[in-house]
Amino acid sequence: MALVHKLLNGTYILRKCQLPSATSRLFLGPQFADYCSSSLHKPVAVPDKGGSPQKTERDLQGHHQREVALDITSPEENPEVSFDKAIRDEIKEHFRRLKDDFVNHWIGPEGRPLHEILLEQAKVVWQFRGKEDLDKWIVTSDKMIGGRSEVFLKMGKNNQSALLYGNLSSEAPQDGESGRSGYCAMISRVPKGPFERKKSYDWSQFNTLYLRVRGDGRPWMVNIREDTDIIQRKNQMYSYFMFTRGGPYWQEVKIPFSKFFFSNQGRIRDAQFQLLLDKISSVGFTLADKVDGPFFLEIDFIGVFTDPAHTEEFAYENSPDLTPRLFK
Amino acid sequence: MSWSQAILLARGLSRGWGSICGAALTGAPFSQVPPQAPRGLQRSAATHSSDSSLVPRPPEPRRGPIKALAPHEELFEQAPGGERDKASFVRTVQNFGQHSVRKRGHVDFIYLALRKMRHYGVERDLAVYNLLLDVFPKEVFRPRNIIQRIFVHYPRQQECGVAVLEQMENYGVMPNKETEFLLIQIFGHKSYPMLKFLRMKLWFSRFKNINPFPVPRDLPQDPVDLARLGLRHMEPDLSARVTIYQMPLSRDSTAGTDPTQPHIVGIQSPDQQAALARHNPARPIFVEGPFSLWLRDKCVYYHILRADMLPPEEREVEEIPEEWNLYYPMQLDLDYGRSSWDDYQFDIDEVEEGPVFAMCMAGAHDQATLAKWIQGLQESNPALARIPVVFRLSGSTGELLAATPRMEEPPPTPRQSQDEEENNLHQQQQGQS
Numbered sequence: 139m140a141l142v143h144k145l146l147n148g149t150y151i152l153r154k155c156q157l158p159s160a161t162s163r164l165f166l167g168p169q170f171a172d173y174c175s176s177s178l179h180k181p182v183a184v185p186d187k188g189g190s191p192q193k194t195e196r197d198l199q200g201h202h203q204r205e206v207a208l209d210i211t212s213p214e215e216n217p218e219v220s221f222d223k224a225i226r227d228e229i230k231e232h233f234r235r236l237k238d239d240f241v242n243h244w245i246g247p248e249g250r251p252l253h254e255i256l257l258e259q260a261k262v263v264w265q266f267r268g269k270e271d272l273d274k275w276i277v278t279s280d281k282m283i284g285g286r287s288e289v290f291l292k293m294g295k296n297n298q299s300a301l302l303y304g305n306l307s308s309e310a311p312q313d314g315e316s317g318r319s320g321y322c323a324m325i326s327r328v329p330k331g332p333f334e335r336k337k338s339y340d341w342s343q344f345n346t347l348y349l350r351v352r353g354d355g356r357p358w359m360v361n362i363r364e365d366t367d368i369i370q371r372k373n374q375m376y377s378y379f380m381f382t383r384g385g386p387y388w389q390e391v392k393i394p395f396s397k398f399f400f401s402n403q404g405r406i407r408d409a410q411f412q413l414l415l416d417k418i419s420s421v422g423f424t425l426a427d428k429v430d431g432p433f434f435l436e437i438d439f440i441g442v443f444t445d446p447a448h449t450e451e452f453a454y455e456n457s458p459d460l461t462p463r464l465f466k
Numbered sequence: 467m468s469w470s471q472a473i474l475l476a477r478g479l480s481r482g483w484g485s486i487c488g489a490a491l492t493g494a495p496f497s498q499v500p501p502q503a504p505r506g507l508q509r510s511a512a513t514h515s516s517d518s519s520l521v522p523r524p525p526e527p528r529r530g531p532i533k534a535l536a537p538h539e540e541l542f543e544q545a546p547g548g549e550r551d552k553a554s555f556v557r558t559v560q561n562f563g564q565h566s567v568r569k570r571g572h573v574d575f576i577y578l579a580l581r582k583m584r585h586y587g588v589e590r591d592l593a594v595y596n597l598l599l600d601v602f603p604k605e606v607f608r609p610r611n612i613i614q615r616i617f618v619h620y621p622r623q624q625e626c627g628v629a630v631l632e633q634m635e636n637y638g639v640m641p642n643k644e645t646e647f648l649l650i651q652i653f654g655h656k657s658y659p660m661l662k663f664l665r666m667k668l669w670f671s672r673f674k675n676i677n678p679f680p681v682p683r684d685l686p687q688d689p690v691d692l693a694r695l696g697l698r699h700m701e702p703d704l705s706a707r708v709t710i711y712q713m714p715l716s717r718d719s720t721a722g723t724d725p726t727q728p729h730i731v732g733i734q735s736p737d738q739q740a741a742l743a744r745h746n747p748a749r750p751i752f753v754e755g756p757f758s759l760w761l762r763d764k765c766v767y768y769h770i771l772r773a774d775m776l777p778p779e780e781r782e783v784e785e786i787p788e789e790w791n792l793y794y795p796m797q798l799d800l801d802y803g804r805s806s807w808d809d810y811q812f813d814i815d816e817v818e819e820g821p822v823f824a825m826c827m828a829g830a831h832d833q834a835t836l837a838k839w840i841q842g843l844q845e846s847n848p849a850l851a852r853i854p855v856v857f858r859l860s861g862s863t864g865e866l867l868a869a870t871p872r873m874e875e876p877p878p879t880p881r882q883s884q885d886e887e888e889n890n891l892h893q894q895q896q897g898q899s
Contacts, residue, residue, distance in 0.1 A: 257807040262814045298817040350816060355699070355760040357677070383679045384759040385700030386770045386822045406669060428636075429763045438817045443810060454672065459664050 236332035260443035266300035284311030289322035303434035321426035338365035350438035353382025365419035408460040412452040608654035627659035693731040693827035706735035711842035728829025
């Protein structure tokens, strides 16, 4: 049994490397898992849930406690380590998920009745209302390749939104091959089913991505990655830009999926294809605007919806100069 | 295996043949060979081409932190006395043409010039890029037969041409017809620089105007103008008015008697003014900040005047009187039978925050400056005189170190901070009475 668990864990780490980022091909290595936000936040999530009912009032004390709890793991949070118990729990958890899968399948797709899903016009995919929502995300920066940028993800002051903040530095790492550097990214984890089977989102009935954010005037890039088993396609993604306004007001960003352009290994491909929405594995945000300095981005929630006024299928035509084979 | 070897051999041979021909014609390929490695003509051509086909390497491995004097560095040092502008850069590039008529080492020179462009402030100048491309000899690197067309003809020169275009891309310079003409003249229609040019032409025009919140390329130097631009940029309400509460006074004009007076520029919309007039005087309002705003590569800081969110029991719903208009009902209670297929609302409670009443940008981020802003606001908002104002500033002085000002709370201990806030409150009330 232990062997099975180890195998599962192994595949888990390997799969993590396939997460989207403009330069994720540079992260091939198991140390990628060390920088995940979850490893920091996970142990804190449980004790904090009990003591955070003071949401609306801006209680300084409560806020202070939360701040501290984020950075340091409290000493009593060191439970006895028992491998047998951990393995047993893990296996139980997976079988529970498997059971849920079967039961949900009986009710309908994703465990909801079919008519509800078919009639749905707007759907919240990610929201940030608690620490456990942060575990669905990974933050990376060019520290992975030796750069100096740093990025952190935590809950906002009122515990109602996620705050992605950090410092961008475009100083290139002195490793002899990188000429440029400076990116920070936040990537959603690939949803996992029982026994670490990867799942995907089906957004084929929606046509617009919706984000409620508040930024500081910097441009971000929104990357969507399709779920694929083909190894040659693991660096391919679809991207578009998200411009933040800055200022104290929340901002609603609506990006039609038809605007997303196709890129491979961070380079725009000549032959452009439409983003197919039936198997979406993850969404990411990248900041790489070559401006050194602090940044922040607050995210309320991320959803998809159908815009009946939007009929465009794909925004980019192919050029016969660049891709003559498509015009033969 | 043998087939691929044959291909490699063929490529190497053709390169070697091409470069030998080229050497015979212009001597240009030897510009890539470092001058400290003198080798025979045949040998150097052969080895150079073979390892270039096998190992993809950056065009100039010698670049980077190592302070080796690059060839043609002296041309840039000769640029007379200190001033570094477009004219001197253009003169240097033209000097290169006179300096070596055969344009020996022009690839090195172009790489060097690309690196120097930032120092001369010409990195966004299209004319300079065209001038750099003009350094390439014309018609020499164009493939003349089918073999040359199949294999990359003059790869180092093509890489250099791509590097010029790539730097243009990085600085957002859109190539024009002259660039296209030069590239066709230098490398021909089917070449890598030309491919790069086509891609740039296609994608630059697509993404040129997608920013819904545009910022001008050249930001104003004057801090007041910059503050005005930043405030207009942040405020979605177009009817908002920008007020300059205090003009900056430099130390020179006041002859040292007065301390430096920072600028204070604020913005407030009529709606915010009305909301502030309606505000319950029993509840304090807060000056928060500084928050950062990026305008291209410039970071400015702003403060906001805001209130906490009202508890739900105090929120008054504005009701339109029923009999306001006899002919058209103002309220319709009809149930249109909207079912879930017509529901475009997200099933989530959006984050709500207290209302923002005004924003300001000031030259200093201390409380004294911001108190002046509040005093200035009182002229247009008489209700502000009755409302206590609490300062919640994250940094005490103008120096801002916080990466996320929004999240930073100043106090080392919460108890003390509350005292401070109360003190501020008293001070403010004393100041008002």
